[in-house]
Amino acid sequence: MRILVVEDETKVARALQEGLERQQYEVVVAGTGEEGFYLVSAEEFDLVILDLMLPGRDGLQVLGTLRKRGLVTPVLILTARDAIEDRVQGLDKGADDYLVKPFAFPELLARVRALLRRGRTQQVALRLQLADLEMDLVPRRVRRGGKDVECTASIPGTPKDEALESKAGVLPAACLKAHFASISACLH
Ligand code: CA
Numbered sequence: 700m701r702i703l704v705v706e707d708e709t710k711v712a713r714a715l716q717e718g719l720e721r722q723q724y725e726v727v728v729a730g731t732g733e734e735g736f737y738l739v740s741a742e743e744f745d746l747v748i749l750d751l752m753l754p755g756r757d758g759l760q761v762l763g764t765l766r767k768r769g770l771v772t773p774v775l776i777l778t779a780r781d782a783i784e785d786r787v788q789g790l791d792k793g794a795d796d797y798l799v800k801p802f803a804f805p806e807l808l809a810r811v812r813a814l815l816r817r818g819r820t821q822q823v824a825l826r827l828q829l830a831d832l833e834m835d836l837v838p839r840r841v842r843r844g845g846k847d848v849e850c851t852a853s854i855p856g857t858p859k860d861e862a863l864e865s866k867a868g869v870l871p872a873a874c875l876k877a878h879f880a881s882i883s884a885c886l887h
Contacts (some may be wrong), residue, residue: 700815701725701743705735705758706750706777711800715748718804719811732756739765744772746814749794751778751785759785759792766793773814777802832883 702724706712709730716726727744729735732753739747751758762774776789776797786797795817796810827834831844841848 700745701727702811703727703729703735703738703742703744703747705729705732705747705753705761707731707753708750711750714804715807718808722808724811732758732761736761736764739770739772740768745818746811747772747774748811749774749776751776751789759788762789762794763792771818773818775807775810775814 702719704712704715704726707730712728716728719726727738729738732755749758749762758776773795776794777800778785778797779800789797795814798807833842
């Protein structure tokens, strides 16, 4: 399980990394919102732990943009500001849970475990499959017969909004077929 920790305070980031690694998680630390945003767009993570108070692009901005782009990875926000408004805004922008600093590490671990359990079912719903063609919506990746396919053309707009809106995360067959037809067209 890979966890991205976006936290600018070195001491807190190190404590999180060490504590999580002790539980056998693989941890990557980003010290700014920009770096976190870049990593989460480029690599696969099972969970993001996101501090809200970051220099530059703050946690709420990072979270809002990621969710708008269809990222479904569970996000646990950390806030030093014990204000109801921050928590409400964070949850509105698509956070799955939050913790107010300072927090007890066992509580963080319990929330991490709960989010990871939930996250797996969501991620499966965002993998589209038709015959030997598979496509992950986030990050966008296409495989045919189990092998990665490099797309020279950009992958057409994904039907992720419909997937996110549908409660079961299941897309209507017609929508999927049309989407795969457009992906197939780019592969040839
Ligand atoms: Ca901070």
